[in-house]
Amino acid sequence: MPTCVFETERLRLRMMTEDDLDALRPILSSEIAMKHYPKVLNEEEIRDWICRVMKRYEIDGHSFWMVELKETCEAIGQCGILTQHVNGKSEPEIGYLFNPAVWGNGYATEAAKGCIDYGRKTYGYKRFISLIVPENQPSINVALRNGFTLEKTVPYRDRPEVRVYSIRLK
Numbered sequence: 001m002p003t004c005v006f007e008t009e010r011l012r013l014r015m016m017t018e019d020d021l022d023a024l025r026p027i028l029s030s031e032i033a034m035k036h037y038p039k040v041l042n043e044e045e046i047r048d049w050i051c052r053v054m055k056r057y058e059i060d061g062h063s064f065w066m067v068e069l070k071e072t073c074e075a076i077g078q079c080g081i082l083t084q085h086v087n088g089k090s091e092p093e094i095g096y097l098f099n100p101a102v103w104g105n106g107y108a109t110e111a112a113k114g115c116i117d118y119g120r121k122t123y124g125y126k127r128f129i130s131l132i133v134p135e136n137q138p139s140i141n142v143a144l145r146n147g148f149t150l151e152k153t154v155p156y157r158d159r160p161e162v163r164v165y166s167i168r169l170k
Helices: 017-029 043-060 107-123 137-145
Strands: 003-009 011-013 066-070 073-086 088-097 127-132 149-156 159-168
Touching: 003 107, 011 107, 017 043, 017 073, 017 088, 043 073, 066 088, 066 107, 066 159, 073 107, 088 107, 088 137, 107 137, 127 137, 137 159
Parallel strands: 088 127
Antiparallel strands: 003 011, 011 066, 066 073, 073 088, 127 159, 149 159
16 A cells, blocks of 8 residues: 555645556646646556656655545545745645536645645645646645745746746745
């Protein structure tokens, strides 16, 4: 059984494994879910995604975690703390990506808040960012609900404009 990282009221976040291919397929191969990502992923690219996530566990101690409903153990998405390099600086990002079938239930907000709390308690992080393209209003709403504010807009990877939302904790 995969390692549970932490739980929230309704969710369990656990380490991703190679066995999560079927759970990730409806997310990473969905035109809807991947609308604000460079492209949808095929089977081999999803396998590579999982391998990269698992490698980040070794390097950073964290990455995306699978998000399951506690009540049913159904995997509904991924959320986690990702090390991002923006303007020459490494920062912990709260990232989330869920199955469109469960959008609108507050799961992304709940999971992201859990990641913020976990990152503060476990790693001592006092600041988090979320990198969001301007057109991705649902992700912006999640960030705002968790207390993030728009800090700046930067070019990032292959995109000319990505918004950096941030939160500083006491």
